[in-house]
Amino acid sequence: MTLDIKICGLKTPEAVDAALAGGASHIGFIFFEKSPRNIGAEAAAELRKRALGKAQAVAVSVDATDDVLDAIVETMKPDMLQLHGKESPERVRAVKARYGLSVMKAFSIRDAADIAGIEPYRGVADRFLFDAKPPKGSELPGGNGIAFDWRLLSGLDDKVDYMLSGGLNAANIGAALSAVSPRGIDISSGVESAPGEKNPDLIREFFSAVRAALANDAALT
Numbered sequence: 242m243t244l245d246i247k248i249c250g251l252k253t254p255e256a257v258d259a260a261l262a263g264g265a266s267h268i269g270f271i272f273f274e275k276s277p278r279n280i281g282a283e284a285a286a287e288l289r290k291r292a293l294g295k296a297q298a299v300a301v302s303v304d305a306t307d308d309v310l311d312a313i314v315e316t317m318k319p320d321m322l323q324l325h326g327k328e329s330p331e332r333v334r335a336v337k338a339r340y341g342l343s344v345m346k347a348f349s350i351r352d353a354a355d356i357a358g359i360e361p362y363r364g365v366a367d368r369f370l371f372d373a374k375p376p377k378g379s380e381l382p383g384g385n386g387i388a389f390d391w392r393l394l395s396g397l398d399d400k401v402d403y404m405l406s407g408g409l410n411a412a413n414i415g416a417a418l419s420a421v422s423p424r425g426i427d428i429s430s431g432v433e434s435a436p437g438e439k440n441p442d443l444i445r446e447f448f449s450a451v452r453a454a455l456a457n458d459a460a461l462t
């Protein structure tokens with residue numbers, strides 16, 4: 242099975258090109274004003290054109306209203322919506338119906354009870370994204386560069402299609418992929434030189450580390 246790789250929080254053509262050159266399956270754009278990765282729909286629309294036919298463009302929002310999502314979808318034309326707030330299963334259903342797009346629902350994980358939170362979303366969200374719970378005082382529901390205990394995911398059945406996220410980087414992706422078998426991985430802070438500043442060299446290093454980890458796993462099986 243191939244591993245999907247999402248590079249999130251892109252804001253520049255250089256970063257998008259580095260993600261595409263590495264083989265990203267998904268590129269993420271953040272629509273959340275408090276984030277250092279926040280981008281406007283028109284800027285995201287320009288950047289996503291570079292990825293047409295190469296990678297899926299994901300619009301990331303947090304408890305966004307229909308008006309906000311209408312503007313993003315109309316202008317940027319994403320392939321997928323990532324809902325990174327406290328959206329209920331009914332809201333996920335309504336968003337899917339309104340836009341006809343696949344939806345990835347994000348969950349903040351600290352303990353086993355947080356994993357159980359996906360149950361009402363099974364068959365509703367197309368995909369899950371498991372991220373770490375934000376640290377106290379953080380205004381960001383995501384993009385905090387913090388990892389959680391990946392072993393919490395080991396009890397999930399194969400039907401759960403998820404991306405592993407939260408604090409991934411070139412140094413820990415090998416351990417992460419040895420601990421769990423996600424269908425995708427997602428990274429933001431781990432390929433930045435400063436909050437919101439993607440570093441193409443770090444993006445390249447991350448892809449090399451992922452390839453090394455996958456080759457190592459294949460050699461072991």
Ligand SMILES: O=C(O)c1ccccc1NCC(=O)[C@H](O)[C@H](O)COP(=O)(O)O
Nearest residue numbers: 249276383384385386407408428429430
């Ligand atoms: O990245 C943000 O600033 C952000 C803000 C608000 C909601 C979601 C956000 N990021 C979503 C992502 O998919 C990130 O890639 C994910 O949280 C992992 O981030 P990191 O731990 O920095 O790799």
